[in-house]
Amino acid sequence: MNSLTKNYDAIIIGGGHNGLTAAAYLAKAGRRVLVLEQRHLVGGAAVTEEIYPGFKYTVYSYVVSLLPPRIIQELQLPKHGLHVMPLEGAFTPMEDGNYIASYSDEDDTLAEIRRHSKRDADIFPVFNIMMYDLARAVKPILTMIPPDPANPGLEGLRTLRDLGGHLKSLGKEKFHWLTKIMTMSAYDFLREWFETDVLIATQAQIGVIGTFLGPKSPGTAYVLLHYYMGELDGASSTWGSQRGGTGGVSEAIAGAARSFGAEILCNAPVKQVIIKNGQAIGIALENGDEIVGKTIVSGCDPKVTFRTLVDEKELPSDLVDAIDKFKYRGSSGKVNLALDGLPTFPAMKDKALIRGMQEICPSVDYLERAYDDAKYGGFSKRPFMGCIIPSTVDPTMAPPGKHVMSIFVQYASYDMPAHGDRDQQREAFGNAVIDSLVEFAPNIKNLILHKQVITPWDIEQTVGITEGNISHGELMLDQLFFMRPIPGWAKYRTPVRNYYQCGSGTHPGGGITGTPGRMAAAEILKDGN
Amino acid sequence: MRLTPFHARTSELCDVYNWSLWCNWLLADMYAPDHIQEYFAIRTACAVFDVSPIPKYHIHGPDAVRFLNRIVTQDVLHCAVGQVLYTPWCDDDGKIMDDGILARLDGQSFRLTAGDPWLYWLEDNSVGLDVVIEDVTELGVLALQGPNSRHLLKTLTDTDLDQLRYFHILKTELAGIPVEVSRTGYTGDLGYEIWVEPPQAVQLWDVLLEAGEAYQLIPFGDYALEMARIEAGLLLADVDFYSSKKVVYEFEKSSPLELGLGWSVKLDKEHFIGQKALQQEHARVPSWGTMGLEVDLNSLEAIYAGFGMPLYLPHEAWNEAVPVYSGGHQIGKATSGMWSPILKKYIAIARLKPQFTRPGTHVDMEVTIDAQHKLAQTTVVKMPFFDPARKKSLGQE
Ligand SMILES: Cc1cc2nc3c(=O)[nH]c(=O)nc-3n(C[C@H](O)[C@H](O)[C@H](O)COP(=O)(O)OP(=O)(O)OC[C@H]3O[C@@H](n4cnc5c(N)ncnc54)[C@H](O)[C@@H]3O)c2cc1C
Numbered sequence: 001m002n003s004l005t006k007n008y009d010a011i012i013i014g015g016g017h018n019g020l021t022a023a024a025y026l027a028k029a030g031r032r033v034l035v036l037e038q039r040h041l042v043g044g045a046a047v048t049e050e051i052y053p054g055f056k057y058t059v060y061s062y063v064v065s066l067l068p069p070r071i072i073q074e075l076q077l078p079k080h081g082l083h084v085m086p087l088e089g090a091f092t093p094m095e096d097g098n099y100i101a102s103y104s105d106e107d108d109t110l111a112e113i114r115r116h117s118k119r120d121a122d123i124f125p126v127f128n129i130m131m132y133d134l135a136r137a138v139k140p141i142l143t144m145i146p147p148d149p150a151n152p153g154l155e156g157l158r159t160l161r162d163l164g165g166h167l168k169s170l171g172k173e174k175f176h177w178l179t180k181i182m183t184m185s186a187y188d189f190l191r192e193w194f195e196t197d198v199l200i201a202t203q204a205q206i207g208v209i210g211t212f213l214g215p216k217s218p219g220t221a222y223v224l225l226h227y228y229m230g231e232l233d234g235a236s237s238t239w240g241s242q243r244g245g246t247g248g249v250s251e252a253i254a255g256a257a258r259s260f261g262a263e264i265l266c267n268a269p270v271k272q273v274i275i276k277n278g279q280a281i282g283i284a285l286e287n288g289d290e291i292v293g294k295t296i297v298s299g300c301d302p303k304v305t306f307r308t309l310v311d312e313k314e315l316p317s318d319l320v321d322a323i324d325k326f327k328y329r330g331s332s333g334k335v336n337l338a339l340d341g342l343p344t345f346p347a348m349k350d351k352a353l354i355r356g357m358q359e360i361c362p363s364v365d366y367l368e369r370a371y372d373d374a375k376y377g378g379f380s381k382r383p384f385m386g387c388i389i390p391s392t393v394d395p396t397m398a399p400p401g402k403h404v405m406s407i408f409v410q411y412a413s414y415d416m417p418a419h420g421d422r423d424q425q426r427e428a429f430g431n432a433v434i435d436s437l438v439e440f441a442p443n444i445k446n447l448i449l450h451k452q453v454i455t456p457w458d459i460e461q462t463v464g465i466t467e468g469n470i471s472h473g474e475l476m477l478d479q480l481f482f483m484r485p486i487p488g489w490a491k492y493r494t495p496v497r498n499y500y501q502c503g504s505g506t507h508p509g510g511g512i513t514g515t516p517g518r519m520a521a522a523e524i525l526k527d528g529n
Numbered sequence: 530m531r532l533t534p535f536h537a538r539t540s541e542l543c544d545v546y547n548w549s550l551w552c553n554w555l556l557a558d559m560y561a562p563d564h565i566q567e568y569f570a571i572r573t574a575c576a577v578f579d580v581s582p583i584p585k586y587h588i589h590g591p592d593a594v595r596f597l598n599r600i601v602t603q604d605v606l607h608c609a610v611g612q613v614l615y616t617p618w619c620d621d622d623g624k625i626m627d628d629g630i631l632a633r634l635d636g637q638s639f640r641l642t643a644g645d646p647w648l649y650w651l652e653d654n655s656v657g658l659d660v661v662i663e664d665v666t667e668l669g670v671l672a673l674q675g676p677n678s679r680h681l682l683k684t685l686t687d688t689d690l691d692q693l694r695y696f697h698i699l700k701t702e703l704a705g706i707p708v709e710v711s712r713t714g715y716t717g718d719l720g721y722e723i724w725v726e727p728p729q730a731v732q733l734w735d736v737l738l739e740a741g742e743a744y745q746l747i748p749f750g751d752y753a754l755e756m757a758r759i760e761a762g763l764l765l766a767d768v769d770f771y772s773s774k775k776v777v778y779e780f781e782k783s784s785p786l787e788l789g790l791g792w793s794v795k796l797d798k799e800h801f802i803g804q805k806a807l808q809q810e811h812a813r814v815p816s817w818g819t820m821g822l823e824v825d826l827n828s829l830e831a832i833y834a835g836f837g838m839p840l841y842l843p844h845e846a847w848n849e850a851v852p853v854y855s856g857g858h859q860i861g862k863a864t865s866g867m868w869s870p871i872l873k874k875y876i877a878i879a880r881l882k883p884q885f886t887r888p889g890t891h892v893d894m895e896v897t898i899d900a901q902h903k904l905a906q907t908t909v910v911k912m913p914f915f916d917p918a919r920k921k922s923l924g925q926e
Contacts, residue, residue, distance in 0.1 A: 072873045073826060083871060085569040103562050136839065243573055352562055393745055395574050395677045401743035
């Protein structure tokens with residue numbers, strides 16, 4: 001510990017990309033900052049690891065779109081290695097051998113939809129404009145500091161007034177759609193627009209990501225909109241993949257933080273926040289070392305932030321109660337493959353789509369059944385899968401001629417082990433993924449050199465996210481905006497003085513956005529810390 | 530309309546039918562489905578462009594050096610065998626006619642490329658000299674560009690490509706096909722141009738693309754090239770300047786000094802066309818300077834917000850000149866620009882009055898929204914915007 005400077009203005013617990021973002025902004029503002037990460041590398045859910053020699057896995061998160069240009073510029077991330085390449089469209093094979101694809105070029109997408117339904121092709125651009133408009137209406141809300149309507153304060157009142165004015169400016173029709181999208185299921189919402197089942201499936205799929213809900217569960221329409229937000233950024237109109245995996249994004253942010261003078265220490269799990277007289281004054285590491293800091297910031301999820309790192313007696317009981325009720329319900333797993341060659345999808349007529357996303361959601365029923373399978377624990381026998389093969393565009397991922405495939409899988413429940421031995425369950429889950437994939441890419445089985453299977457439980461074990469939820473808590477309307485993580489404590493502060501939160505469990509939520517980190521830093525600086 | 534020796538292959542791949550003409554040769558603007566993918570291949574892996582339409586002249590004979598030294602602004606005397614020079618050439622008034630690259634193939638033999646065909650100009654200026662000028666434009670040329678290009682080429686030859694220096698050329702075989710390989714290109718990245726006789730062209734394409742499969746190789750077209758060359762700060766004829774022989778009015782002409790190409794004008798070498806005018810221009814302050822601009826996104830965002838719109842950024846290169854102002858007075862023009870996906874910056878190439886060319890100077894660039902003219906703040910910067918070390922570095926192992 002001797003190499004460390006002892007007096008820090010801010011100590012960040014957790015070197016996830018949000019913790020790093022907060023560190024970078026605080027260091028940029030001249031604060032002496034220390035980041036403590038439990039693992040041997042920074043990034044949290046955005047890391048790249050070489051688990052099988054010569055092959056790099058973008059272990060958890062795999063695509064990037066929600067990182068705002070403002071953060072990219074302010075932290076000069078390209079200088080530190082940010083390099084996000086847009087994906088070449090998306091491809092969805094169907095069970096009858098047909099398929100549907102989407103492209104960044106709208107005309108190409110419409111041509112694809114027209115093969116299935118002329119009506120849907122005609123209405124698709126109108127739908128897109130409407131979603132864009134709704135996203136535009138909601139987006140400013142995402143970057144406002146969330147006020148608590150029950151106790152807004154002057155500034156909060158101003159924000160609420162702006163918000164009200166903003167919503168009013170939408171007009172009747174948009175407001176009507178906004179209400180619908182806040183309450184309906186993705187399926188019901190989409191059914192009002194489209195008749196093509198596979199098209200609805202490809203859209204509805206977006207609405208269930210990171211939730212333990214099916215496409216027909218109410219509330220999923222909003223999640224769909226949440227993901228449309230990424231499309232609003234001038235800088236990235238589609239999902240892209242970072243060179244070297246999403247760990248490259250974390251490394252870029254870490255590089256920026258270091259360039260501003262922040263220190264980052266890995267292999268440094270924090271045991272507890274040291275609190276004296278209701279005020280955070282430092283942290284204790286698992287190894288017993290204590291480090292003093294004026295401000296302590298947790299980049300971990302709400303449960304870790306409030307229940308693990310802080311003694312219960314330091315917190316009001318209603319907060320403890322609310323945090324215990326906060327829903328995580330991890331539902332996503334991950335399978336990473338090292339491949340001896342390129343898999344082929346017989347349905348894929350346009351070969352360029354192998355460089356895009358391959359989505360296994362052939363029908364709405366397929367998606368809903370995947371949910372049914374896992375609803376009571378366990379995993380989907382035929383899961384929804386979002387795949388990319390980054391090595392088709394990125395030479396740094398695999399040796400020449402070899403490939404890595406990143407497969408995001410739903411549904412896999414956290415309580416899988418209740419159904420038997422954990423390792424066996426993991427094995428069975430991995431096999432279900434491969435067997436389901438083989439239906440659409442028959443040659444894949446023979447190409448597998450190595451397979452990494454990750455369940456929500458594994459995510460919790462390794463990254464420390466409660467129940468392995470990809471967003472540090474389900475993205476549902478009752479856990480968003482001024483209610484994220486819980487009403488009253490949505491402004492990055494906590495009841496403990498000088499103790500702050502900056503992870504994805506805070507507003508605006510999960511995904512590689514850096515926004516919670518940036519906004520938390522702004523609030524900390526505003527408090528004069 | 531003329532077809533390049535690779536057309537049999539490029540036409541199969543360009544299934545979006547997105548073509549344009551260069552000197553009446555058919556040239557792919559992009560291959561399906563998205564030029565951004567092609568751009569990222571150039572910057573991340575490797576990509577191949579059919580440059581065959583470029584006019585080419587084989588110039589040889591005892592007076593070749595004397596002749597070329599008379600035409601171009603670079604000093605050909607000091608060009609070693611195997612070396613390649615970028616060079617402009619000018620008219621008698623020192624106004625730029627065109628630019629290209631000049632490769633010294635052996636003691637008395639050179640190959641010059643150009644943006645436009647200039648056979649008459651070369652012939653007329655060779656009177657009395659013992660030199661042969663052949664139009665060899667039909668030669669096939671592929672530009673293989675990107676960080677993976679060396680790895681890929683090395684799988685096709687035993688020649689030590691690691692040691693081939695930037696702006697040098699050598700003769701070799703790729704999978705048995707006789708070619709010349711030069712370490713040149715128009716992307717500002719690590720890259721090569723491969724020169725091949727037309728009968729072997731298709732075979733070369735096939736060999737390259739097959740080996741390229743393991744190296745993320747894809748073909749790229751003019752849209753992606755445009756983006757790469759702007760980031761590299763490389764000027765484009767008919768966009769960032771005009772050939773003095775192809776325009777009527779004086780204001781449309783420019784000198785290499787005004788274009789920031791002074792480094793390639795060797796004023797003190799033996800006589801060359803335009804030398805006197807350029808020496809005089811050099812003695813006074815040139816009328817213009819060419820610099821980069823970086824658009825301030827906050828200011829642009831504010832302009833769009835005025836229309837109730839989120840920030841919009843040009844994801845394709847634009848090349849219609851727009852005025853540049855300082856304190857309300859026009860002080861130049863931006864001639865091409867784009868949002869750089871790698872730098873995450875909105876960049877433009879601009880011609881400015883000399884007192885505004887200092888890096889860090891703030892000037893305003895016009896943007897048009899709904900036919901309304903607005904001014905976005907920009908900062909003057911040096912070019913190239915993007916200049917990776919790999920562009921010039923030697924290979925390893
Ligand atoms: C499988 C999966 C796939 C995903 N896919 C995508 C995707 O494709 N695109 C996208 O945008 N988002 C995706 N997400 C979501 C996104 O990755 C996360 O929302 C985001 O990375 C979370 O960042 P964070 O900084 O808030 O938290 P985290 O990344 O969770 O960081 C928290 C950090 O704290 C550390 N830590 C925990 N406890 C301690 C302690 N006691 N002491 C010290 N350190 C500690 C952890 O090790 C971790 O590094 C995915 C997530 C998962 C899990």
